[in-house]
Amino acid sequence: MLRCSLCVCRCLLLALGIAVSxxxxxxxxxxxxxxxxxxAAFLFNFAKFVTxxxxxxxxxxxxxxxxxxxxxxxxxxxxETIRDKTVMGKKLAVKRFAxxxxxxxxxxxxxxxxxxxxxxxxxxxxxKTNILTVSDMEQxxxxxxxxxxxxxxxKVRFNVNVGAVERAGLKMGSQLLKLAxxxxxxxxxxx
Amino acid sequence: MxxxxxxxxRQKLTMMGILASGTAILLACTAFLTYELFAYRGDMIxxxxxxxxxxxxxxxxxxxxxxxxxxxxxxxxLKADPHIVSAGIYTRDNxxxxxxxxxxxxxxxxxxxxxxxxxxxxxxxxxxLILFRKIVFKGETIGTVYIQSDLEEMNARLWQYLVIIFVVxxxxxxxxxxxxxRLQGKLTQPLFHLVETAQTVSxxxxxxxxxxxxxxDEMGILVRAFNEMLVQIQQRDAAxxxxxxxxxxxxxxxxxxxxxxxxxxAQSEERFRSVAQSANDAIISADSAERILTWNKGARMIFGxxxxxxxxxxxxxxxPERYRDAHRKGLERVRSSGETGGSGSTIELHGxxxxxxxxxxxxSLAAWQAGGETFYSGIVxxxxxxxxxxxxxxxxxxxxxxxxxxxxxxxxxIEVLFDGxxxxxxxxxxxxxxxxxxxxxxxxxxxxxxxxxxPLHEEHWFDMYGKIALTGEPAxxxxxxxxxxxxxxxxxxxxxxxxDRHVAILFKxxxxxxxxxxxxxxxxxxxxARVQERTAEILKKTRDLETLLYVTSHDLREPLRSIExxxxxxxxxxxxxxxxxxxxxxxxxxxxxxxxxxxMTDILALxxxxxxxxxxxxxxxxxxxxxxxxxxxxxxxxxxxTVQVAKNLPRWQGNRTWATQGVFNLIANALxxxxxxxxxxxxxxxxxxxxxxxxxxxxxxxxxxxxxxxxHAERIFQLFQRAVGREVEGTGAGLAIVRQVAERHxxxxxVQPREGGGSEFILTxxxxxxxxxxxxx
Numbered sequence: 011m012l013r014c015s016l017c018v019c020r021c022l023l024l025a026l027g028i029a030v031s032x033x034x035x036x037x038x039x040x041x042x043x044x045x046x047x048x049x050a051a052f053l054f055n056f057a058k059f060v061t062x063x064x065x066x067x068x069x070x071x072x073x074x075x076x077x078x079x080x081x082x083x084x085x086x087x088x089x090e091t092i093r094d095k096t097v098m099g100k101k102l103a104v105k106r107f108a109x110x111x112x113x114x115x116x117x118x119x120x121x122x123x124x125x126x127x128x129x130x131x132x133x134x135x136x137x138k139t140n141i142l143t144v145s146d147m148e149q150x151x152x153x154x155x156x157x158x159x160x161x162x163x164x165k166v167r168f169n170v171n172v173g174a175v176e177r178a179g180l181k182m183g184s185q186l187l188k189l190a191x192x193x194x195x196x197x198x199x200x201x
Numbered sequence: 202m203x204x205x206x207x208x209x210x211r212q213k214l215t216m217m218g219i220l221a222s223g224t225a226i227l228l229a230c231t232a233f234l235t236y237e238l239f240a241y242r243g244d245m246i247x248x249x250x251x252x253x254x255x256x257x258x259x260x261x262x263x264x265x266x267x268x269x270x271x272x273x274x275x276x277x278x279l280k281a282d283p284h285i286v287s288a289g290i291y292t293r294d295n296x297x298x299x300x301x302x303x304x305x306x307x308x309x310x311x312x313x314x315x316x317x318x319x320x321x322x323x324x325x326x327x328x329x330l331i332l333f334r335k336i337v338f339k340g341e342t343i344g345t346v347y348i349q350s351d352l353e354e355m356n357a358r359l360w361q362y363l364v365i366i367f368v369v370x371x372x373x374x375x376x377x378x379x380x381x382x383r384l385q386g387k388l389t390q391p392l393f394h395l396v397e398t399a400q401t402v403s404x405x406x407x408x409x410x411x412x413x414x415x416x417x418d419e420m421g422i423l424v425r426a427f428n429e430m431l432v433q434i435q436q437r438d439a440a441x442x443x444x445x446x447x448x449x450x451x452x453x454x455x456x457x458x459x460x461x462x463x464x465x466x467a468q469s470e471e472r473f474r475s476v477a478q479s480a481n482d483a484i485i486s487a488d489s490a491e492r493i494l495t496w497n498k499g500a501r502m503i504f505g506x507x508x509x510x511x512x513x514x515x516x517x518x519x520x521p522e523r524y525r526d527a528h529r530k531g532l533e534r535v536r537s538s539g540e541t542g543g544s545g546s547t548i549e550l551h552g553x554x555x556x557x558x559x560x561x562x563x564x565s566l567a568a569w570q571a572g573g574e575t576f577y578s579g580i581v582x583x584x585x586x587x588x589x590x591x592x593x594x595x596x597x598x599x600x601x602x603x604x605x606x607x608x609x610x611x612x613x614x615i616e617v618l619f620d621g622x623x624x625x626x627x628x629x630x631x632x633x634x635x636x637x638x639x640x641x642x643x644x645x646x647x648x649x650x651x652x653x654x655x656p657l658h659e660e661h662w663f664d665m666y667g668k669i670a671l672t673g674e675p676a677x678x679x680x681x682x683x684x685x686x687x688x689x690x691x692x693x694x695x696x697x698x699x700x701d702r703h704v705a706i707l708f709k710x711x712x713x714x715x716x717x718x719x720x721x722x723x724x725x726x727x728x729x730a731r732v733q734e735r736t737a738e739i740l741k742k743t744r745d746l747e748t749l750l751y752v753t754s755h756d757l758r759e760p761l762r763s764i765e766x767x768x769x770x771x772x773x774x775x776x777x778x779x780x781x782x783x784x785x786x787x788x789x790x791x792x793x794x795x796x797x798x799x800x801m802t803d804i805l806a807l808x809x810x811x812x813x814x815x816x817x818x819x820x821x822x823x824x825x826x827x828x829x830x831x832x833x834x835x836x837x838x839x840x841x842x843t844v845q846v847a848k849n850l851p852r853w854q855g856n857r858t859w860a861t862q863g864v865f866n867l868i869a870n871a872l873x874x875x876x877x878x879x880x881x882x883x884x885x886x887x888x889x890x891x892x893x894x895x896x897x898x899x900x901x902x903x904x905x906x907x908x909x910x911x912x913h914a915e916r917i918f919q920l921f922q923r924a925v926g927r928e929v930e931g932t933g934a935g936l937a938i939v940r941q942v943a944e945r946h947x948x949x950x951x952v953q954p955r956e957g958g959g960s961e962f963i964l965t966x967x968x969x970x971x972x973x974x975x976x977x978x
Contacts, residue, residue: 048267051265052265052266055262055265055266058265058338058339059262095341096340097339098339165267165268165269166266166267167268168266183262185259185261186262186266188262188271189262189263189266189268189271
């Protein structure tokens with residue numbers, strides 16, 4: 011009897027798995043996912059591990075907005091990643107911002123590498139917001155960014171600046187933290 | 202099973218106990234074990250499940266962020282559980298994301314094999330538990346956890362349990378064994394006792410042994426039943442013993458009896474031989490050819506032949522010619538009837554002695570069969586003498602008969618019939634002579650019973666004849682048979698044997714004589730009656746006279762007294778007025794009155810004496826004599842008399858007063874009638890009565906007085922008859938009184954002359970109580 015139910019389960023799961031993996035596999039088109047895909051997935055996943063204060067959602071309704079500012083490496087990938095997904099019961103939306111001021115009401119903000127030069131200004135602008143800043147700029151985390159993508163051993167990793175997270179009034183799950191390399195603010199030497 | 206069956210009860214019980222307890226324990230343990238196992242498995246599954254969950258949850262981020270090392274690290278934490286063989290995390294697309302294995306080999310195994318088309322679930326393989334669990338993070342399935350755990354712990358647990366079970370089993374078995382062996386004693390001990398007892402009983406055949414029990418359970422019942430059985434066996438045994446003893450006894454007795462019988466038989470044979478030899482009768486036996494076989498002494502005596510002379514000779518020589526034919530026929534008859542061994546007939550014949558003399562004989566023949574042949578035997582008795590006696594008897598009988606028929610008196614013989622109590626109730630006439638009819642008037646009396654002939658015949662006849670029949674005493678009597686209307690003078694005597702109850706009666710009809718006697722008697726009676734009448738009349742007259750006498754004298758005394766008294770008074774008071782003559786006249790009057798008074802007194806006394814009652818008082822003659830003498834004291838002194846009183850005066854019953862009076866009178870007379878000038882010489886003695894006097898005692902008063910002339914001897918005892926003149930005082934009543942006293946006491950009074958002069962007055966009294974003549978007034 012166990013065998014039977016297993017069979018059924020297996021079928022179901024298989025079906026589900028296929029369905030699930032379809033999305034991922036389709037995007038991949040080949041066996042390994044691309045950097046943007048991974049990052050997009052990470053962005054989406056970050057949402058699962060971070061807790062925003064309630065005020066953060068006042069303006070957005072019940073949607074969790076992932077914003078992109080600067081150079082957009084994702085294309086449609088991000089949209090595809092978040093399509094029909096919810097996180098903590100909140101819909102996901104992607105917005106692109108041209109300027110930092112526009113990005114005040116998103117929850118996760120990806121900064122393209124093109125904005126590296128304006129980093130400190132952006133940081134300052136984002137100081138009083140509850141936005142999780144993510145970028146793959148170098149030394150992003152050390153410069154006040156919260157999550158910085160890295161690559162180690164051909165794998166996408168990330169650094170987390172816990173202080174920055176805290177300053178933003180966000181809480182990050184230990185589960186996430188334990189995967190991350192913790193970085194602390196480098197003392198601003200100016201620039 | 203055989204082995205089981207052959208073991209002892211103890212062992213069986215023990216084994217059963219152990220088996221029972223062991224089985225129980227085992228079952229219990231098995232149940233617990235099974236439960237435990239299942240529970241444990243459940244626990245294991247749950248634990249593993251939990252671990253998978255934890256691992257999954259912990260590795261969610263790693264999966265999401267593709268951090269395989271991190272996932273592996275998480276998995277590696279499973280090392281803490283030494284029983285987890287391998288584990289793995291698979292991505293959504295069933296790619297092995299991270300693996301863990303306790304050893305490198307296992308890791309490899311995990312990698313290779315567990316490529317999952319395995320769904321959520323768990324199962325047990327031979328040595329491991331495998332669990333798959335989806336990793337769901339925030340509502341989304343992101344992967345699968347796989348854990349494989351070995352079953353060592355479970356197995357270890359299992360072994361532990363088994364060990365415990367084993368130990369418990371052993372322990373409990375031991376305890377069970379212990380308890381069982383202790384307690385079974387309760388059960389087996391009585392059983393063993395019974396077994397032992399039974400064996401003992403069986404071995405020693407001693408049925409008095411009993412098993413003991415005090416329990417009420419089945420063993421107790423069994424033991425009691427066993428005992429009961431023993432009791433019965435014992436009883437049976439005893440009975441059997443007794444019976445066998447009795448049997449032996451009986452056999453012994455029977456044997457003894459048989460021996461006795463044999464002895465008796467031998468004796469009997471011997472006896473027969475001696476009887477045969479000693480018998481006076483001839484005992485002769487012959488074979489079928491009528492040749493003489495045996496010849497006894499008696500035969501020799503009767504016939505005269507010796508044994509040698511006669512054995513082998515034919516029987517015919519023993520009888521006269523003329524009988525020989527009949528004899529042969531007789532033998533034939535006997536043979537045919539005697540074939541059954543029956544007794545022969547007895548016939549009278551004549552025999553022929555050796556000396557050719559014929560003699561009458563009586564022979565009884567018999568025959569018997571032996572070995573197919575017939576033998577004859579005969580007993581021969583010489584009846585010459587008998588014949589002679591018979592003849593003599595016949596002659597005597599004839600004489601008797603002649604007498605019987607011709608005699609004038611009636612003669613008959615009767616048989617007296619008695620009832621069950623030997624009381625004679627009737628008699629039957631056996632023989633009557635011709636005169637019987639004439640004498641009695643009864644026809645055809647022979648064979649008839651008296652009651653039949655004369656139903657009203659008096660009982661005394663039957664009684665009398667019955668008595669004669671029983672006692673054998675002849676009787677002679679006269680008696681009447683009213684119904685026949687005759688008187689008989691009978692002489693009856695018993696005849697024949699006492700048991701015959703035959704009585705011969707000789708009798709005569711005496712009716713006429715009786716009638717004459719009757720008439721005479723009647724006349725005599727009439728005369729008697731008349732005499733009686735007359736006597737009664739006379740007596741009555743006498744009585745009247747006596748009464749008159751009494752009354753007169755009694756009544757006359759009073760006036761007499763008056764005469765006397767007053768005369769005296771006149772003499773005393775007025776005597777001086779009178780002259781001598783006058784005084785003398787008065788004296789005479791007084792004396793006359795006195796004399797008359799005395800006379801009256803005496804008559805009164807006599808009259809009283811005649812009417813005297815006799816209270817029976819024991820009287821000592823001596824005492825009354827003494828009294829009389831005392832009363833006469835003055836007179837004795839005056840006359841100077843000598844009185845001798847003898848010793849041993851009689852004693853008798855009577856009236857003291859009158860007896861004294863009688864004696865007084867006699868002594869007074871003796872004193873009075875003395876010889877002139879002489880002092881009286883009186884002697885009082887006992888009188889010895891003669892045979893004619895009868896049963897009396899008496900006193901005799903002797904004197905040497907004037908005596909009494911024989912012609913006066915009677916007269917003086919009569920009232921007022923005196924043999925002397927007036928010169929002697931006295932009324933003439935004294936002796937009359939004496940006689941009266943004597944006669945009232947059943948005695949007499951009389952006088953006899955005495956030798957040498959004087960008289961003897963004798964006074965007798967009845968020795969017992971003097972009834973005398975009862976002449977009541």
